[in-house]
Amino acid sequence: MGMRSFILQRLIQSVVVLLGLSLLIFVLVRVAPGDPVRAALGPRVPQDVVDRMRAEMMLDEPYHIQYIHWITRTLQGDFGNSLMTRRPVAEDIKQFLPATMELALFAGVFMAAFGILLGAASAYRRNSWLDNAIRVLAYTGVVTPAFVFAVLFLLLFGYYWHVFPTAGRLAQDMVAPPTITGMVTVDSLLTGNWRAFVDGLKHLVLPAVALSMAGLSQQARITRASLVDNLQKDFVLAHRTYGLSDRSIMLKYALKPSLIPTVSILGLDFAALLSNAFLVELIFNWPGLSRYGVNAILQKDVNAVAAVVMVLGVTFVTVNILVDIVVAWLDPRIRMRIANQGG
């Protein structure tokens, strides 16, 4: 089996996972107590209006009919209307998803880059003060929730020192770049708007870094452990004996095998980023999808909740397929296993 059919197989598995997820979330939002329509319209609206709306949303039909109807429309990109915003949910997602993606992508890149950097520095300066400092910080990072960092950063860099802005995606007086991807920094770069880019980046720093701390610490710890382990292996001794420079061993020959476990958990850490994004978005007034999703849950906005869950599910599945591909690229043993599976 080649790489192409491996990816195809993973795609098919993902479709199965997403179908399962869709069933689960469909049932969950419907069996939860309370009438969503009544909740949305309020207690004063007459019963016949509520009944009309229930019929419109097909909430009176049997579940299987409702599900088939919902999944067909969802596959066409139509998530129905939101009870909360009274707009098509697809519109809402188009508006809020890019902000969360911008935050998560920036946090993800920061997490991987600095996690690996700190882990490697720690391993190469093993048992030095630097190593000890990084280990204490990483341990703290793993056990501290993202919102604590968010509040801490908000106070330190926003309130006491005014280094970074603490709310929203752009300064009030800044003209937003035209929407291309919906991500402020990317759009301003594409249109060559430097001022907006820098301002967008400044707004991004605090929430993204706060969000990435847990994953970053995790990555640093795993990279350190795996590098320390590999540096004691015979092949590193052999590289040294055959005259390779310490530099090339550190940056290439010992680092590459050590990144396999790091990258493997990157997918999980990214999922954690998406779920932790809610509190960070709330604290930094970041108009993202996680905040939208939590509000939808509180309001029993059935269509919105289901849509948010499906969108995050697709993101998660995509990231994990990418991670699998990178791990297979790093580790020939996994490629061999894929090749030997046949079919």
Next chain:
Amino acid sequence: MSQPLLEVRDLSAGYRVYKGFLRVLDGVSLTVRRGEKIGLVGESGCGKTTTMRAILGVLPSNGRVTGGQVLFEGRDLRQASPRELQRLRGRKLTAIFQNPGAALNPVFTVGQQLDAVLRAHHPGMPARERRQRAIEALASVRLPDPERLLNNYPVQLSGGMKQRVCIALALLSDADLIIADEPGTALDVTIEDQVMRLFMRLVEERQSATIFITHSLGVVRQWMDRVYVMYAGSIVEAAPTQELFRNPLHPYTQALLKAVPKLTGGGIPKGIEGRVPDYADPPAGCRFHPRCPFYSPDRCPARPALVDVGNDHLVACYQY
């Protein structure tokens, strides 16, 4: 034959561990002349591998050389800068390791690993020439289809093939000294024999010197010019191979030779009572004394020095 290729003088080294400092090497001295084949024997844990790593300057991070000299072509490698050492390693001095499965990097192809060594030593060599050299190196260790092998990962090779690749890596440049650390032990006996023959032929072709670390006295007797016997971090006896097997002098060597089971019968030999000492707190004086049948406190007051008893035969024991 004035200057020896390698002269190790009174080398001491050890490891820093939780319970203190392990003084593993306690004054190792050995001499290797150009083209000479040296066997270094001793039981597991006696410091053979530490000797090898100390000579090459590649002790693990908690290891430290505490005294003595490593003179290579008259130069003390302990005084050389890390950069100079790095240039010598792989070019003039090289090594082959015990476990070929662990000595190859699992995530780089055979070709990439050979190429890395060539690039380190020949910065100006064009890629095509490096590839040619890599193919020749694989062909020289009798590996079939070397061109295809360049793209293989270690995981795709058998144990014997991996060991041949390791030999190819070590012999990329015509090193003057090859230290081989029990290169056959991880292989089954028939493959071990093939690899051994191949290795010795290559060593002889290149007129390289070798220090062959092993606990197989058979291998030593068949191939080596001279034998050093090591016990608990020092050399206890050294002699030309024939001389040592004919006339072992040190009580440890005598016990070692008796411990070899014979195909001609006589049952399983007794082995040697006791075990290798604790390096954190080694016995004072002669490190063999707790296991020695000839030991008496008045006769053995301190650590015996290596003395020449004639016939190029050195022994460290108060009996002589």
